[in-house]
Amino acid sequence: MTDMIDVLIVGGGGAGLRAAVAVAETDPALKVAVVSKVYPMRSHTVSAEGGAAAVIGLGDTLDEHCYDTISGGDWLCDQDAVEAFVAEAPRELIQLEHWGCPWSRERDGRVAVRPFGGMKKMRTWYAADKTGFHLLHTLFQTTLKYQDIIRYDEWYVTKLVVDDGRVHGVVAVEIRTGRVETIPARTVVLATGGCGRAFPFTTNAAIKTGDGMALAYREGAPLKDMEFVQYHPTGLPFTGILITEAARAEGGWLINKDGYRYLQDYDLGTPTPEPTLRSMELGPRDRLSQAFVHEQRRGRTADTPYGPVVYLDLRHLGEEKIEHRIPFVRELCRSYQNLDPVSDLIPVRPVVHYMMGGVHTDLDGATTVAGLYAAGETACVSINGANRLGSNSLPEILVFGRRAGIAAAEFARSHREAEPAAVHSQGEDERRRLARAREGGGNGGRIADLREEMQHTLEGAAGIYRSGDVLAKAADTLAGLRERAEEARVEDGSTTFNTELINLLELHAMLEVAQTIVACALNRRESRGAHQRTDHTDRDDAAYLAHSLVHRAPDGTPSVGLLPVTITRWAPGERVYGRD
Amino acid sequence: MTREMTGGMTGDTRADAYRPRRDRLWFTRSRGYTVFVLRELTSVFVAWSIVFLLMLVDAVLGGSLPEFAALAARPWMIALNVVALAATVFHAVTFLNLAPKATVVRLDGRRVPAWMIQGGNHTAWALVSLLIAYVVLRS
Amino acid sequence: MTDSAETPVIRMEVARYRPGEDAEPVFQAYDVPLMDDWAVLDGLTHIKDRLDGSLSFRWSCRMGVCGSCGMTVNGEARLTCGTFLTEYAPGPVRIEPLKGFPVIRDLVVDIDDFLAKLSSVRPWLVREGEEPPLTAEYAQTPEQLEAYKQYSMCINCLLCYSACPVYVLDPDFLGPAAIALAQRYNLDSRDMDDRFDVLNLEDAVWGCTFVGECTKVCPKHVDPAEAIQRYKVSAALRSVLPWSRR
Ligand SMILES: Cc1cc2nc3c(=O)[nH]c(=O)nc-3n(C[C@H](O)[C@H](O)[C@H](O)COP(=O)(O)OP(=O)(O)OC[C@H]3O[C@@H](n4cnc5c(N)ncnc54)[C@H](O)[C@@H]3O)c2cc1C
Ligand code: SF4
Ligand code: FES
Numbered sequence: 001m002t003d004m005i006d007v008l009i010v011g012g013g014g015a016g017l018r019a020a021v022a023v024a025e026t027d028p029a030l031k032v033a034v035v036s037k038v039y040p041m042r043s044h045t046v047s048a049e050g051g052a053a054a055v056i057g058l059g060d061t062l063d064e065h066c067y068d069t070i071s072g073g074d075w076l077c078d079q080d081a082v083e084a085f086v087a088e089a090p091r092e093l094i095q096l097e098h099w100g101c102p103w104s105r106e107r108d109g110r111v112a113v114r115p116f117g118g119m120k121k122m123r124t125w126y127a128a129d130k131t132g133f134h135l136l137h138t139l140f141q142t143t144l145k146y147q148d149i150i151r152y153d154e155w156y157v158t159k160l161v162v163d164d165g166r167v168h169g170v171v172a173v174e175i176r177t178g179r180v181e182t183i184p185a186r187t188v189v190l191a192t193g194g195c196g197r198a199f200p201f202t203t204n205a206a207i208k209t210g211d212g213m214a215l216a217y218r219e220g221a222p223l224k225d226m227e228f229v230q231y232h233p234t235g236l237p238f239t240g241i242l243i244t245e246a247a248r249a250e251g252g253w254l255i256n257k258d259g260y261r262y263l264q265d266y267d268l269g270t271p272t273p274e275p276t277l278r279s280m281e282l283g284p285r286d287r288l289s290q291a292f293v294h295e296q297r298r299g300r301t302a303d304t305p306y307g308p309v310v311y312l313d314l315r316h317l318g319e320e321k322i323e324h325r326i327p328f329v330r331e332l333c334r335s336y337q338n339l340d341p342v343s344d345l346i347p348v349r350p351v352v353h354y355m356m357g358g359v360h361t362d363l364d365g366a367t368t369v370a371g372l373y374a375a376g377e378t379a380c381v382s383i384n385g386a387n388r389l390g391s392n393s394l395p396e397i398l399v400f401g402r403r404a405g406i407a408a409a410e411f412a413r414s415h416r417e418a419e420p421a422a423v424h425s426q427g428e429d430e431r432r433r434l435a436r437a438r439e440g441g442g443n444g445g446r447i448a449d450l451r452e453e454m455q456h457t458l459e460g461a462a463g464i465y466r467s468g469d470v471l472a473k474a475a476d477t478l479a480g481l482r483e484r485a486e487e488a489r490v491e492d493g494s495t496t497f498n499t500e501l502i503n504l505l506e507l508h509a510m511l512e513v514a515q516t517i518v519a520c521a522l523n524r525r526e527s528r529g530a531h532q533r534t535d536h537t538d539r540d541d542a543a544y545l546a547h548s549l550v551h552r553a554p555d556g557t558p559s560v561g562l563l564p565v566t567i568t569r570w571a572p573g574e575r576v577y578g579r580d
Numbered sequence: 581m582t583r584e585m586t587g588g589m590t591g592d593t594r595a596d597a598y599r600p601r602r603d604r605l606w607f608t609r610s611r612g613y614t615v616f617v618l619r620e621l622t623s624v625f626v627a628w629s630i631v632f633l634l635m636l637v638d639a640v641l642g643g644s645l646p647e648f649a650a651l652a653a654r655p656w657m658i659a660l661n662v663v664a665l666a667a668t669v670f671h672a673v674t675f676l677n678l679a680p681k682a683t684v685v686r687l688d689g690r691r692v693p694a695w696m697i698q699g700g701n702h703t704a705w706a707l708v709s710l711l712i713a714y715v716v717l718r719s
Numbered sequence: 720m721t722d723s724a725e726t727p728v729i730r731m732e733v734a735r736y737r738p739g740e741d742a743e744p745v746f747q748a749y750d751v752p753l754m755d756d757w758a759v760l761d762g763l764t765h766i767k768d769r770l771d772g773s774l775s776f777r778w779s780c781r782m783g784v785c786g787s788c789g790m791t792v793n794g795e796a797r798l799t800c801g802t803f804l805t806e807y808a809p810g811p812v813r814i815e816p817l818k819g820f821p822v823i824r825d826l827v828v829d830i831d832d833f834l835a836k837l838s839s840v841r842p843w844l845v846r847e848g849e850e851p852p853l854t855a856e857y858a859q860t861p862e863q864l865e866a867y868k869q870y871s872m873c874i875n876c877l878l879c880y881s882a883c884p885v886y887v888l889d890p891d892f893l894g895p896a897a898i899a900l901a902q903r904y905n906l907d908s909r910d911m912d913d914r915f916d917v918l919n920l921e922d923a924v925w926g927c928t929f930v931g932e933c934t935k936v937c938p939k940h941v942d943p944a945e946a947i948q949r950y951k952v953s954a955a956l957r958s959v960l961p962w963s964r965r
Contacts (some may be wrong), residue, residue: 023628037779039834041784042874091853098857100844100907102864102871109858133784134871141842141900176823205779238756241782332782335801338756343903448768492773496738497824500772596738597821597829599879606884610795658960678929681945691865 004184004419005031005150007405008170010157010212012040014132014394014399015376017139018092019189022405024146030409033150034143035157035172037184037207037502041140044193044205045397048132049115049244049328051124054089062086066475069392070570073116073356074285074529075387075545076225079364079568081381082092091393092402093125101138102127103178115249115277118284118389118577119241122277129246129328139412145542152183155403157211159430160188162219163422166370167206171430175502178495180434181532182427183267184419187371187408190216190359191401194377196267198510198517199352200455203235203242207220212378214509217516218357222551224380224563226513227520228530230355230388231289231464236337237306243329243348245390247341248281250325253290253313255345256295257302262310266291269578279578286387286530287577289350293307293464304347350464354393356384357520357528360549360563371411375404382547386529403416437490438501444487447503451510454481459512462521467534471522478518482511512552519558520548541572619674625667632661676701729753729804730811731762733774736822737820744815744822747753747771748924753808759799762786763814776826783938786874789881790826791815794937796878817881819890825945836893840901843913863908870903870946872939879933885926890954893923895933902946919954927951 007023009016012034023032034040055065065086097103097111104112104126116124127134143149152172159171161182165351195210196202204425217223233254234243248254251274256262261271261280268287269279276282293302301308314322314329319342319367321329333341358380363379365373376397383396461474485507492500526540527533546562553559603609607617637649651657679701680694728750736744749770751762760778767774778788783801790799793813804812820828879895886892901918904910918924927947934944 038779038785038787039830039875042779042787044780044785046785046874047780047782094853098844098850098853100909102868102902102907103856103862105859105861107861109860109863111856130784132874133874137871137873142844144838145841145843153831205785206781207779222897239781336758337784409759446768447772490772492775494737494739494773494824496825497775499775500767597823598736598738598743599821600818602888608886610932612932612935613930614897616884616928616932620928678931678948681931681942681948683927684949 003031004186005033006186007032007170007189007408008035008183008185008187009189009191009405010036010170010215011043011193011376011378012036012038012137012140012151012153013043013191013376013397014136015397015404016040016043016189016191016528017192017390018142018398018401019191019375019405019408020143020149021139021146021514022402023409024149026406026409028148030412031150031249032148033152033183034187035152035155035170036212037154037156037175040143040151041137043136044208045132045136045394047203047205047242048135048394049129049242050119050246050249051116051126051131051391052089052093052135053084053116053124053389053391053476054093054120055123056111056113056125056394058122060123062227064121064534065089065119065123067443067570068119068278069383069389070385071573071575072389073387073579074539074575075541075567075570075572076228076383076385076392076528076547076565077383077571078566080566082383083568084363085381085383085396085399088399092395092398096135096138096398099138099142102134109481114246115275115282116389117245117248117282117288118278119391120278120405124249124391126246129244129326132394157215158434158505159426160215160219160372161423161426162369162372163426165220167219167372168419168423169426171260173360173434175499176497178438178498182192182423182430184423186412187373188416189365189375189404189408190372190374190378191397191404192378194355194358195232195354195510195513196355197456197506198514199229199460200452201235201240201314201349202352203232203240204352209510210355210378210513211506212374213359213516214512216367216369216372217512217550218372219369219372220552221369221372222360222361224357224547224549225382225386226357226516226550227351227387227462227522227524227548228353228384229462229517230285230356231350232285233288233292233350234312234346234348235353236332236420237304237309237347237349239336240351240445241332241336242351242353243312243332243346245285245527247312247314247326247329249275250321251275251317252281253347254281255311255313255408256300257310258300258475259465260300262300263288263291263297264494266294267578276578281352283577284387284575285390289464290532292350302347307349309347309349312341312348313345314341315343315345337543354388356380356382356386356388358519360547361404363403365400365406366407371408371415373404373408373525375400386531410544428460434501437504438495438498439493444489445483446505447488447490447500450481450488451507452487454507454511454514455480457481458517462517465534466521468525471518475515475518475522478511478515482515482556485511516550516558517528519560520550523560524548545572595659622667622671625664625672628660629664629668632664672705674701676705724761726752726754726836727809729762729808731766732811732813732827732905733763733766734813735774735825736816737824746813748811751804753804755805757804759790759792759797759802759804759807759812759814760889762804763799774826775824784874785846786876789817789876789878789908791818791881796881798876798878798938801938812917817877819881819883820877830877832890833875833880833894834896836897837875837900840893840914840917841912842900842904844907844909844910845906846909847911857909859908866908867906868905870899870906870941873899873903873941874939876938881934882936883933884930885928889922889926891922893918893920895947896941898924898950899941899943899946902950905950913957915954915957918950919957924950924954
């Protein structure tokens with residue numbers, strides 16, 4: 001088979017598109033395809049607001065970026081991965097600039113940088129407060145230059161074809177027609193993003209349903225550090241829409257219902273009128289979200305129909321600065337919350353934002369399945385450890401998207417054998433399964449009901465604070481939900497643009513992922529970064545300076561083990577914010 | 581752009597897509613469209629004004645000015661020209677108001693706001709009109 | 720979830736088109752709670768989740784940036800995630816797919832034509848010569864950034880195409896967003912192309928009769944009408960002064 005796809009990328013977000021260009025540039029003779037369940041420029045990367053971190057001089061050093069990342073991740077990051085990431089991030093952002101990304105600029109024409117949470121130096125590049133939007137559109141438009149990149153737009157991947165420990169392609173459904181196709185490929189790169197939609201309140205777009213994690217996990221590739229779920233401290237209460245950290249970096253304050261800058265009570269430094277790096281509002285996200293819970297317990301949050309909130313105060317910044325630096329924040333507040341940050345306080349609450357965990361990979365994105373790679377939010381390399389720093393994720397999807405693309409290209413070049421017979425038979429099985437799901441239309445509960453139950457179970461058990469007994473109960477609830485989801489009702493029997501069927505498949509993926517989150521959280525009897533146990537309140541390096549690695553047992557249940565963390569130069573220490 | 585379309589099956593639903601009929605009354609569907617069509621229609625009157633002007637020139641050169649004056653003094657002719665004047669003014673005003681779309685002027689790195697360009701255009705227009713009126717009416 | 724005794728409801732009349740079943744779109748009415756902070760999109764997801772799982776529409780970010788959720792709301796092209804339901808109280812409110820595009824199903828339209836047009840205008844930075852090493856950025860002052868910034872804000876939502884009578888009557892017209900994006904690169908100080916071959920055509924900038932509706936409906940203030948008129952001026956100048964490349 002000569003026209004078999006060499007590198008098939010699942011996902012058209014930042015990671016997927018970067019991988020695609022990397023393959024096209026490495027070897028134009030290779031056949032590369034991007035499969036995406038939405039048109040690539042609709043991918044979730046488009047929502048990222050604040051910026052992308054990379055060292056560009058100004059008295060900054062690579063080591064400092066490494067240190068901020070590692071301490072921010074509560075020493076759970078693999079330090080070799082962090083070093084590679086930090087070293088390659090600048091060239092990736094410059095590459096984006098060379099492709100036309102409209103980065104914000106200094107007077108003299110250099111790229112401008114802004115402060116960001118948990119970062120000791122100013123190193124966050126930004127394009128006003130639509131960084132992800134500009135990054136994704138620049139990348140997407142650049143890929144149009146490579147006419148040979150095949151695109152499967154609005155195709156949903158339902159299964160990886162794996163035989164004998166090696167990937168051979170995917171099975172996907174063309175949403176427009178309902179046609180199920182087996183797409184054989186020498187290598188597959190998963191770049192499907194995170195799974196925030198498994199939680200009820202999230203900044204994540206509707207498409208973030210953990211598909212790639214579930215796809216890999218079902219085929220035997222382990223997931224890593226799934227218990228680390230990042231809550232962003234400032235989401236709008238009803239929609240969960242994110243108010244970017246850039247709002248605080250530009251000088252915004254977090255205040256409780258009494259107008260008090262409460263972060264000073266939680267070992268995050270003392271208030272200054274101007275923002276201080278790594279202090280107060282510019283502390284790391286896990287600590288800020290935890291402080292909110294304490295404020296709530298003290299009765300110092302305000303009540304709204306959508307739960308307790310604190311306020312983000314931008315009024316003192318003035319209209320000019322708000323318009324110039326964070327115009328999107330103003331636009332979002334006006335159109336979605338009916339208020340103007342120039343004159344009003346913005347009600348905010350912590351909201352699920354990012355998955356530190358994901359498919360376990362090495363520095364080149366390789367998983368334990370030969371030929372299968374993962375990059376971006378769906379992967380866990382890991383550079384984010386127990387808590388990701390804001391603005392590290394955009395450079396991460398570029399650095400590791402490229403690395404995975406190059407590694408996959410290399411693999412495809414050296415593995416030219418024909419596809420095994422299993423490809424066809426697995427494809428046929430999957431086709432029948434999908435037809436049953438659509439036509440059979442179980443008579444169980446509504447998809448939306450099951451989804452909501454899962455979301456609330458997860459929030460109750462795997463939220464900002466967790467405890468062993470609640471987690472154990474949640475594990476049972478989720479197992480029950482999984483069975484019920486098999487019988488979920490599908491009202492739409494059509495083959496044309498059947499989004500209900502897609503919603504069902506996404507629900508299955510999220511349930512699978514939810515189980516791993518709970519299992520990992522249950523197994524980690526310590527508190528670290530974004531994982532805080534009320535029954536094990538201290539960090540325990542002796543037992544848990546290690547990644548959680550979760551496999552799917554033959555009976556479908558998660559089984560969790562530990563994997564040592566790679567330490568190169570930074571011995572585990574205390575995380576200090578606001579007092580150095 | 582290469583979009584994968586292997587297999588013959590894709591064609592089926594593509595043909596199944598619903599293609600609305602051309603809407604011949606599109607300009608009645610929204611106020612914006614109607615105003616647009618009206619603006620376009622005023623060009624007819626602009627054209628008439630030019631024809632009228634040419635007739636005048638012809639009358640002057642051919643020495644038939646009295647006949648022309650008689651024609652122009654007829655009530656229906658006056659009515660037509662009043663309407664034409666209104667339409668031409670409407671056309672000119674909307675045209676000048678749209679002008680900033682095509683002329684982006686920057687001063688000192690800042691974009692000159694639309695109202696200034698529009699104001700400038702209208703002022704220039706008024707000045708030219710005054711000048712012509714002065715030349716014509718002087719005698 | 721909804722207490723019908725207390726919450727007011729609003730009737731949503733939603734266009735349904737199921738190929739094979741409907742010869743042309745028909746309206747189906749649903750009553751949804753009229754909540755203060757619900758967008759039209761929240762009404763639609765309520766229908767899908769609670770009333771009728773078979774309704775199909777696209778959405779993703781629900782924050783006005785992914786460009787998926789454009790539809791015709793009471794005759795006007797809107798981003799449904801950014802349009803409050805209360806704007807249409809007491810109802811009924813009509814939801815139809817974007818006009819001007821073939822309808823695949825219910826509220827989902829075929830936008831492949833736009834993607835082909837977008838590719839045709841070379842929406843990438845065109846440079847001559849070798850790319851410099853990845854150690855330094857190309858310099859660009861804030862003023863130079865400002866010169867094209869507005870056109871780079873397009874989210875490809877296609878409301879402008881839907882509102883453009885020229886496009887609706889002549890699907891070959893290159894259309895507002897594609898031209899605005901071409902201008903986004905033309906006016907970028909780092910770009911070295913002027914895309915004259917694809918823009919100076921009867922079906923490109925000269926097809927525009929300047930109705931101006933595209934600019935009115937654009938949710939991101941891209942002002943595609945302006946982009947087109949400006950290119951007409953550049954193209955005219957270039958034709959008169961053939962040596963004047965940008
Ligand atoms: C509101 C918000 C703001 C953020 N701001 C910042 C910031 O300022 N700085 C920063 O560094 N990070 C930020 N992040 C995080 C960052 O945006 C994401 O982590 C990153 O964009 C993920 O990119 P990705 O390429 O991995 O995935 P995505 O962009 O999510 O793309 C996933 C792709 O996979 C496809 N896909 C998924 N499942 C399937 C399937 N089954 N079949 C086919 N295709 C599939 C989708 O269609 C999509 O194309 C933010 C995140 C959010 C939610
Ligand atoms: S120009 Fe405006 S209306 Fe048109 S696609 Fe872009 S954002 Fe949408
Ligand atoms: S859902 Fe993304 S723009 Fe409306």
